[in-house]
Amino acid sequence: MAGESTGSSRPHVPSRRELRAQKEAAQRGQVSVPVESSISAAQPAPHVPVIEEYEVAATNPALSVSSSSVQNPEQEFSSSALHATAESGPQSAAEPTHTASEPDSTTETTAPFSRDNALPDGGKKKPRRGKSAVATVVILLLVALLAAGVYYALTRFVFSGDSKPSDYEGAGTTSVTVEIPEGATGTQIADALVAKDVVATKQAFINVLAVNPEGTNIQPGTYELKLKMSANAALAALLDTANRVDVGITIPEGFRLSQLQERLKTRGGYTEAEVQAAFANPEAIGLPVEANGNAEGWIAPGTYQQKPDEPVESFVKSMIQRRIEQLDSLSVPSEQRQALLIKASILEREVNIDKYLPKVARVIENRLDPERGKEVLNKLQMDSTVAYAAGRTSGIPTADELKIDSPYNTYLHAGLPPTPIAFPGTGAIKAVLNPEAGNWLYFVSVNLNTGETVFVDTYDQFKEAKNQLKQFCESNPESC
Structure with a gap:
């Protein structure tokens, strides 16, 4: 028929089924292409359907056949070329085609295709960092636990020198x-x-x-x-x-030195001579220089345990040492300690209710103040100091006792008495260090049973408060 040529053979263009078969063969490592796939340079380039080309590339990117290699009449389309494409990826038209059996030593080749290391762009898959991070954390936790166990074992067994605490049996011997x-x-x-x-x-x-x-x-x-x-x-x-083989001796707040000495004899078993000799030796009992040789006020109230056969000097020294430690903890300079203990001892003997301590401390400071205390001639006029001079531990001084000529009679003498008059507690000491603000010059305990106290600024107010106390004593003579 016209237009037909029976003597010429058309170039063989792989069909879709053949390309799919070639793809599957390439995945198994076997690529087979018919010999007739060669294209003569003298013949026009056949038309290869683009849809089939991209279908192969989409199904298996490593088996893609570039359009340039097909359209170039001088490019041989052979089974070896396709095999090289399957292993090395697509080549440009300008590059020579090499067979798998004869690699060019100057050309860098890629690793054979596999599902594990190839991506559509010809690169390698990224490692799965999520699982790797989890595994790392688990390993670190295990290492930490192991280290903790080793440390415990070392401190518990090795460093202790024993696998378990040893213990004696029974009730003992000597x-x-x-x-x-x-x-x-x-x-x-x-x-x-x-x-x-x-x-x-x-x-x-x-x-x-x-x-x-x-x-x-x-x-x-x-x-x-x-x-x-x-x-x-x-x-x-x-x-x-x-x-218990020791003897507990308690020294209450407000106790005096004479009361302590009596307790050392009755409870501690010491003789009068031993007690007097101890307090006559300030160095032996650890009395500081600022005490001027008198231990009054320098023993801290509390309970002390007397050891068997303990010398009285050692026992008293422990009491004085506790006072020194107390003053050290409050940062009281050594040159201020004697005056502090004198004021605190007066508070201890004058006040029965702790809430009044800072107020009475202010009254003392106001009376000693050169200006504010002019009204009372800087005299403390404290009953407790007169009672100390009279040798009494309680009660209101009598008219005769108020006339006792003693440096402890603060009705007659201005300023502080020469020594403390009792062993003050911590509350009284802290009140002296931090007195409450006020202009009070007088205070009167109007009820000796409850300790109710009135604080006033003027002498007239003071006389009214004294009348309240007089009425109380008339109704409660046993308390006065």
């Missing part, structure tokens, strides 16, 4: 005395017991304390215990007051 200091913690008590070989280890006693709530009731003092007691037996002995 008697021994152990002193438990005031305010001692459980660890400090355990240390004291270990030092005297009462318990085997500190940890054994601490373990017993941890499971026994009664352990908090151990009182300071000197105890007669046994050597080599079990921790349980030691705790039971410390909780039994029958094992």
Whole structure:
């Protein structure tokens, strides 16, 4: 027929089915292309449907055939070229085609296609950082736990020198005395017991304390215990007051030196000569220089444990040392301590209710003030100082006592008395350091049973308050 040429053969263009078969073969590592796929340079470039080209590229990007290689009549389209494309990716028309068996040593080749390392753009997949980060955190946590376990094992077993706290058995053997200091913690008590070989280890006693709530009731003092007691037996002995061999002597706030000396004899068992000799030796009892050799006011109120056969000097020294530590904690300069204790001792003897302490402290300061105190001639006029001069510990001074010619009679003498008149407590000391603001010059306790006190600025107001006190004494003579 016209227009037909039976002697020529048309170039073979792979069909869609053949291209799909080639793609599957490439995925299995086997690429097979018919020999007839060669295109002669003398023949026009065949038209390859674009849809089939992109379908292959979309299905398997590594098997894409560039349009430039097909449209170039000098580019040989052979099975080897397609195989090279499958392994190395598409090549430009200007680059020569190489077979897989004869790679060009000067050309960089890519790794064979696989689903694990290839992406549509020919690059490699990014690592999955989410799972990697989680794995890292888990590993770090495990390492931390392991380190903590090792540390615990080292401190618990290696550094302690024992795999578990050792403990004695039974109630012990020979008697021994152990002193438990005031305010001692459980660890400090355990240390004291270990030092005297009462318990085997500190940890054994601490373990017993941890499971026994009664352990908090151990009182300071000197105890007669046994050597080599079990921790349980030691705790039971410390909780039994029958094992206390010391004597507790309590010094109340407002006590005087003469009252303390009497208690040392009646409760402490010391003789009159021992007591007098002790207070006559300020250095032996640790009395500071600013006390001028008189221990009045320099002993801190509280309870003290007298050790068996303890010398009186040592016992009194512990009382004075507690006062010094108290003043140190309040940052009171040494040159101000004597005057502070004198004022605080007057407060202690004058005031029965703590809320009045700062007000009475202000009255003292106002009366001692050169200007404000002119109205009273800078005289304190405190009944407590007159009672001290008269040798009494309570009651209102009589008319005769108010005339006693003594440096402690503040009705006659201006300023402070020469020494404290009692052992003041912490509240009175703090009130002197921080007196309440006010212009008061007078105060009167109008009810000696309740301690109710009136503070006034003028003498006329003071006389009215004195009348209230007079009425109280007429109704309550036993209190006055």
